[in-house]
Amino acid sequence: xxxxxxxxxxxxxxxxxxxxxxxxxxxxxxxxxxxxxxxxxxxxxxxxxxxxxxxxxxxxxxxxxxxxxxxxxxxxxxxxxxxxxxxxxxxxxxxxxxxxxxxxxxxxxxxxxxxxxxxxxxxxxxxxxxxxxxxxxxxxxxxxxxxxxxxxxxxxxxxxxxxxxxxxxxxxxxxxxxxxxxxxxxxxxxxxxxxxxxxxxxxxxxxxxxxxxxxxxxxxxxxxxxxxxxxxxxxxxxxxxxxxxxxxxxxxxxxxxxxxxxxxxxxxxxxxxxxxxxxxxxxxxxxxxxxxxxxxxxxxxxxxxxxxxxxxxxxxxxxxxxxxxxxxxxxxxxxxxxxxxxxxxxxxxxxxxxxxxxxxxxxxxxxxxxxxxxxxxxxxxxxxxxxxxxxxxxxxxxxxxxxxxxxxx
Amino acid sequence: xxxxxxxxxxxxxxxxxxxxxxxxxxxxxxxxxxxxxxxxxxxxxxxxxxxxxxxxxxxxxxxxxxxxxxxxxxxxxxxxxxxxxxxxxxxxxxxx
Numbered sequence: 001x002x003x004x005x006x007x008x009x010x011x012x013x014x015x016x017x018x019x020x021x022x023x024x025x026x027x028x029x030x031x032x033x034x035x036x037x038x039x040x041x042x043x044x045x046x047x048x049x050x051x052x053x054x055x056x057x058x059x060x061x062x063x064x065x066x067x068x069x070x071x072x073x074x075x076x077x078x079x080x081x082x083x084x085x086x087x088x089x090x091x092x093x094x095x096x097x098x099x100x101x102x103x104x105x106x107x108x109x110x111x112x113x114x115x116x117x118x119x120x121x122x123x124x125x126x127x128x129x130x131x132x133x134x135x136x137x138x139x140x141x142x143x144x145x146x147x148x149x150x151x152x153x154x155x156x157x158x159x160x161x162x163x164x165x166x167x168x169x170x171x172x173x174x175x176x177x178x179x180x181x182x183x184x185x186x187x188x189x190x191x192x193x194x195x196x197x198x199x200x201x202x203x204x205x206x207x208x209x210x211x212x213x214x215x216x217x218x219x220x221x222x223x224x225x226x227x228x229x230x231x232x233x234x235x236x237x238x239x240x241x242x243x244x245x246x247x248x249x250x251x252x253x254x255x256x257x258x259x260x261x262x263x264x265x266x267x268x269x270x271x272x273x274x275x276x277x278x279x280x281x282x283x284x285x286x287x288x289x290x291x292x293x294x295x296x297x298x299x300x301x302x303x304x305x306x307x308x309x310x311x312x313x314x315x316x317x318x319x320x321x322x323x324x325x326x327x328x329x330x331x332x333x334x335x336x337x338x339x340x341x342x343x344x345x346x347x348x349x350x351x352x353x354x355x356x357x358x359x360x361x362x363x364x365x366x367x368x369x370x371x372x373x374x375x376x377x378x379x380x381x382x383x384x385x386x387x388x389x390x391x392x393x394x395x396x397x398x399x400x401x402x403x404x405x406x407x408x409x
Numbered sequence: 410x411x412x413x414x415x416x417x418x419x420x421x422x423x424x425x426x427x428x429x430x431x432x433x434x435x436x437x438x439x440x441x442x443x444x445x446x447x448x449x450x451x452x453x454x455x456x457x458x459x460x461x462x463x464x465x466x467x468x469x470x471x472x473x474x475x476x477x478x479x480x481x482x483x484x485x486x487x488x489x490x491x492x493x494x495x496x497x498x499x500x501x502x503x504x505x
Contacts, residue, residue, distance in 0.1 A: 064425045067449070127455065130448040 004176045005408055007250040008087025008238030010079035011348045014050035014231050015335045018082055023352040026360035027381040031215040031334045033229050038193055046207045048214040049193045050231030050336030068131055069144055070109030075234035076141035076189035077148060083185060084149060087238040087250065091183060098181045100153035101145045102172040104164030104188030106340030109136030114194040141189050153181045164188050164340030166393035166401035169347060170259035172239055182241045187344035189234030201230060206304045216364045220301040220330035221308050221376040223369035228302040231336025235344035254351045254405040258287030264398025270306065271394050276314040279400040287404045289388055291319040294326055296359055296389040298350045301330025302337055309371040329377040333363035343393040347403055350391045354407050359384050413477045419453045420473065436472040458484055465493040
């Protein structure tokens with residue numbers, strides 16, 4: 001059986017513009033949530049988000065390129081560059097048909113839609129900009145990355161809300177494992193911080209308000225948690241077939257060993273316990289590991305009342321006696337919920353946990369909740385020898401995706 | 410209003426080129442203007458001149474001079490049926 005390893009990491013997030021800065025801030029427990037600056041949020045009920053601070057697209061792209069790409073594609077391209085650079089890979093021409101890209105995005109080019117529809121409905125223009133479609137389509141990020149690196153192989157985009165990038169990485173993983181590709185860039189990006197998107201999420205009543213103290217707004221697993229905080233960013237990982245990586249003497253960060261996916265088929269927003277639990281079990285089975293082998297779980301941990309309590313039950317359902325002994329942290333407490341990018345961002349964090357032997361905390365934890373009685377690594381990073389870890393994504397719509405990484409041996 | 414000067418200015422702006430690089434005899438190919446860029450330039454011209462350029466005419470614009478000539482006729486409200494006729498059988502401005 002072909003094995004798949006992770007040989008490149010790239011992240012562009014509110015908590016860091018590269019992997020080192022990102023993981024450094026996570027282990028310091030530093031939240032990037034702040035008052036929204038991309039527009040004046042004064043009219044909103046919820047005025048906070050995890051934005052990328054001082055982001056200037058012109059630092060990364062020539063103007064001609066920027067005309068054609070939405071913010072969510074910019075983030076994906078920047079993360080892909082770091083992934084490619086950190087891998088040291090040079091893809092040869094004859095390898096390109098087996099080099100593909102899979103990206104996840106929940107919302108796609110929502111900035112482009114937002115501007116276009118504002119012009120159409122509010123300003124009543126009669127024509128929209130001809131780049132509206134090529135900028136906003138969900139596959140724009142994947143296509144832009146393909147063009148930048150000449151990836152000619154199996155490429156697609158996934159959109160499964162909060163699970164989008166876990167599905168993207170899982171699908172890319174299976175392309176390699178089952179012999180359809182050798183090299184895949186996979187991950188996700190989202191840039192959901194617009195006035196319109198904030199209003200949409202406000203209406204679901206799952207956002208933490210916390211306008212007065214933004215950095216403490218997101219408190220996953222804590223008894224006083226009030227909801228999730230939206231974030232923006234991207235992460236892309238380079239996946240490679242093991243022998244391919246070995247031949248070129250690549251640095252192997254971790255082995256991607258399991259991918260579980262399932263559907264709740266129950267409710268469009270409320271998660272079940274059984275659906276996510278099946279996804280976790282599937283990931284363990286594919287990796288041929290038991291709950292005892294898992295030393296860390298990067299939780300979906302959104303910080304909503306319902307998610308965190310349900311996720312606790314999921315972990316108990318699968319892990320039984322071990323459930324309360326395995327460290328489970330939610331890094332969303334710091335980088336926010338990055339929608340379709342969140343799984344990829346959290347997988348980068350999880351790979352770094354294996355690599356560095358430090359578990360980032362669940363920040364802003366104030367008091368235990370009997371419904372979330374797990375070891376959620378409150379507030380302080382913890383040194384730990386982690387052999388294998390899970391990263392959970394349980395989406396609105398009940399489409400679950402769980403990834404399992406382990407130390408490469 | 411000097412149509413030629415305005416066309417050159419808009420093409421240069423949309424393509425991020427120095428206006429001196431855009432000559433009346435430059436073809437779109439020479440200026441690196443692909444089909445999508447062409448659609449973008451037409452959009453900018455329509456906005457600037459507050460006109461509608463029919464798709465059939467748009468398909469025939471492959472050089473700065475063609476743009477200036479067609480545009481002048483559209484702006485002056487002249488009969489453009491010959492341009493529409495000429496475009497028949499031409500290729501679409503964009504694919505997909």
